[in-house]
Amino acid sequence: MSSRENILGRIREALQVKAPQPHLQAPLTPTNHPPQGKEWLPDGGESLTESLAILEGQLAKLKTVLVRVPNETLAVEAVKLLSQEKGWKQVAYQGHPLVTPIAQSLACQTWQADADFNKQKLEQCDVSLTSCETIVAQLGSILVSSQTSGGRALSVLPHAHVVIARTSQVVPDLADAIRQIKERYGQKLPSMLSFITGPSRTGDIERILVLGAHGPKELFLVLIDG
Amino acid sequence: MSDPKAIFLKDASVSTADGDQRAFIRKALGGYYVNRDLQKARFRNWEKARDAASMAKWSAVNDLGNQLEKFVGNFEKNGGVVHWAQDAAEAREIILKIAADAKAKAIIKSKCMTSEEIHLNDALEKAGYGVVESDLGEFIQQLRGEAPYHFVFPCMHVKREAISELFTKHLGTAPTNSPEELTMIARRHLRQLYVDADIGISGANFLVAETGQISITENEGNARLTTALPKIHIALAGIEKVVKNLDDLAILLPMLATAGAGQPMTCYNTLYSGPRQKGECDGPEQFHLVLLDNGRTRLLADPEQRDALHCIRCGACLNVCPIFKNIGGLAYGTTYQGPIGSVITPHLRGLKQWNHLSGASSLCGACTDACPVRIDLHHHLLHNRRNAVKTNPTLFDRVFHFGFNFVIQRPKLFAFGGKVFRTTLPLLKKLPLPYLSAWLKTRDLPTPPSQSFRAQWKDQNHE
Amino acid sequence: MRISLFVPCFVDQLTPQVGLATAQVLRRLGHTVEFRSEQTCCGQPSFNSGQWDVAREGARHALKVFRGSEVVVGPSGSCVAMMRNFYPQLFKGQPEEAEANDLAQRTFEFAEFLVKKLGVTDVGAKFSHKVTYHDGCHALRELRLKEEPRQLLRAVKGLELIETEEGESCCGFGGLFSAKFPMISTAMVQVKGGALVRTGAEFVVSSDPSCLLQIGGWLSREGKPIRPLHLSQVLANEVS
DSSP states (O other): OOOOOOOOOHHHHHTTTTOOOOOOOOOSOOOGGGGGGTTTTTTOOSSHHHHHHHHHHHHHHHTEEEEEEEEEHHHHHHHHHHHHHTOOOOEOOOOOTTHHHHHOOSEEEETTTTSSOOOOHHHTSSSHHHHHHSSTTTTTTTEETTTTTTTTSSTTTTSEEEEEEEGGEESSSHHHHHHHHHHHHHTTOOOEEEEEEEEEEEOOTTTEEEEEESOOOOEEEEEEOO | OOOHHHHHHHHHHHHTTTTHHHHHHHHHHHHHHHHHHHHHHOOOOOHHHHHHHHHHHHHHHHHHHHHHHHHHHHHTTTTTTEEEEEEEHHHHHHHHHHHHHHTTTTEOOOEEEEEHHHHHHHHHHHTOEEEESSSSSHHHHHHHTOOOSSSTTTTTTTTTHHHHHHHHHHHHOOOOOOOOHHHHHHHHHHHHHHOSSEEEEESSEEEEETTEEEEESSSSSHHHHHHSSSSEEEEEEGGGEEEGGGGGGHHHHHHHHHHHHHHOSEEEEEEEEEOOTTOSOOOOSEEEEEEETHHHHHHHHHHHTTGGGGOOOHHHHHHHOHHHHHHOGGGHHHHHHHHHHHHHHHHHOOOOTHHHHHHSSSOHHHHHHHHHOOOOOOHHHHHHHHHHHHHHOOOOHHHHHHHHHHHTOOOHHHHHHHHHHHHHHHHHTTTTTTHHHHHHHHHHOOOOSSSOHHHHHHHHHTT | OOEEEOOOOHHHOHHHHEEEEEEHHHHHTOOOEEEOOOOOOHHHHHTTTTOOHHHHHHHHHHHHHHOOEEEEEOOHHHHHIIIIIIIHHHHHTTTTHHHHHHHHHHHEEEIIIIIIIIIIOSSSBOOOSSSEEEHHIIIIIISSSSHHHHHOOOOOHHHHHHHHOTTSSSSSSSSTHHHHHHHHHHHHHHHHHHHHHTTTEEEESSHHHHHHHHHHHHHHHHTOOOOEEEEHHHTTTTTO
16 A cells, blocks of 8 residues: 555544534634635725735835835836945846836846846845736735746845836735736646745844845835836 | 653753743743734734634645645646655655655755654765755754754744854854844855755645645745755645645735734745746756655544644744743753644654643643634643543552542541641641642642631531 | 532632632622532542543532532632533533533632622722732633723722733643642742732732642742732722
């Protein structure tokens, strides 16, 4: 008998007796799907304006730097300024209609990492520029994927990460974002989908918060209206 | 092997005597309590969220066979390879074979308590592989040669000065008392190791049956890197980690972060389905998942305690447990510490040898209140005690409790016994008696009254 | 109401004043109080040790004692939790199952009875002292009582109530745990006791006399200035 058969057999046998339901505070309807979740999960906003306000609050607490701009031209300017201020020398970017023009406008060395991936080269970069799929207001989370955000490593290896996105990509809460994933991909999911909630951090030393453990120490969200 | 109970008593004696260390742990947890409460307050109804979370895990675990098969089917469709391991030895064998086939040299790991459970690092090192823990806390514990103290915060008991000395000794870095600088030292040291590793080994927080994805929750980004850069990704997960639907994560991920770390969401929550796909520019070529039983089906077969398999390993029960805070995580001598560890270890490793952990509790219930998925933790400690008595009663306990219950069924005997106790107490205090002597080592007893309540009542009320 | 007093075994033998004070307060409120002298112990020590079969024998005696009582009131969160939450489990599938469930419905903890059953928070008491409160774990988490004792204390004339940090921390008694794992139990009461002393209160009050044995025992051994007092003893001090 294979281990698979053995384990599944033991499970079948074990489950012959059903366990009592947990002690619930209030009787639930039989389903545990998220539409009811909006009753008890944190607020994500009832309108885009509300969601943006909640998002702003969450990002500030997380130390994700939010840069709001009215259009793509000003997005370019904003990142140029940032690059000068931070003194970035090596920039890795994702080839994407929102990102490429910004990358190409920068004075320093830029490299389209997803066209010609090289992990050693990526390790040397100061910052990465990527797009994202969705932004979750409730949590201040940014959803990236290996398919649409330049691969797995681009958004996590360099020391800083800049995300370029539009306000139309903001959804109220995590349940909405998950629903979007299923609608967008169905059965053909990207090999990696990651919710990024702030710059990398750790509390391992005396449970004191330190930013920049292994992932980016700085995270910027350039949010274009529309 | 030495008796776990004897070792426990010895270790707990030492750690409870260390007032400084206990105060240090309390201080470290202070910030967590504040943040946890802040995040709980953001939930519109935390108790309802707990209900939903517990139902999500209950419905998955009580349909485990079907959900696992559905998960595996979907996982394999995405191009991953599933291996089933009945026990620790088999899991180690599977992973060693993958490493050998790949002719790997360097292995990097992200946080995986299941790998601690199967003593994987030992086996890999003995087979000649270089293994590095990339999670900062695990990295520090690896350098110290010590097991994790807390399964979410592995080195929370270590002061920054000690970490500085550790880094100076092993990495040759200059001493520093800044947690930020210490973190940067580890960051710099590990970066090239991610790039050079042939294999990345991770755990998994959840296995999503609906989509065949595994979900990994972390703050540092080390799991993201461990699973992005090496050619081979091996994930190791207990079979109980299954959830039915991706939607369940909308509740479970924020609750894991809130209860576990006082955060709205941890920094990286990542879903993996399969190795690198066509059109993706990077990612592992192979993705292996090892599903581990190792005693979990024993726990599953106990309907009374089956809910212990709902555990999402948030560590909230440890954070509120007065036993944990006073004896420290290492005294347990188990992979999983605290209330959940005390509940499940007898099932995973044997009731007779590990029941003492269920006894070492005042049953205060703080753990049960803290658990985001409503595991009946402190009552399970009671259930373990009852089960141990059924299978393995000690002579002393049988005699003591038989005697006690004999007396309390006979009021006149009880009253007489009480009077004898009160009268002879000054003498009894001087004798080495079970329970009484242990109490009197550190605490007084009230001066016994000359008359019991029942005697005074009788006098006052002529009843 | 004819209230049947439940007096914990160690209150009967070691701290009878708690039982007497409880009866005094209930009588002051105009109720008849009876003490069924056949009672001895709720059986919790054996239950908590896992000796359920033996504990059931002892508990059977308690069921017999309180048969036919109108209502049972006990000045102890842990004993009442045993009778209300655990007797139904202990007698499940036994001939006494219905009786155990019935007793559970009419057994109350003292503060709970006053506030939730009688609807009383001011019992006409006076106690001009600084007091802090310790929540016993059974009362707090098994019976879900937190506000009730505080409402009673706040209505006491002259009483100043201060909350303790570590307020909800276990004192470390846990029945036989306190003697089976004395070093852990002592470590826990050290933390609790330290916090209590820091409040500057003169008394630590609890509705659990077992906690007070533990806390009082440590405070006494360490020579600390704060003294243990049961809630009933505070409430028994009448406004003259």
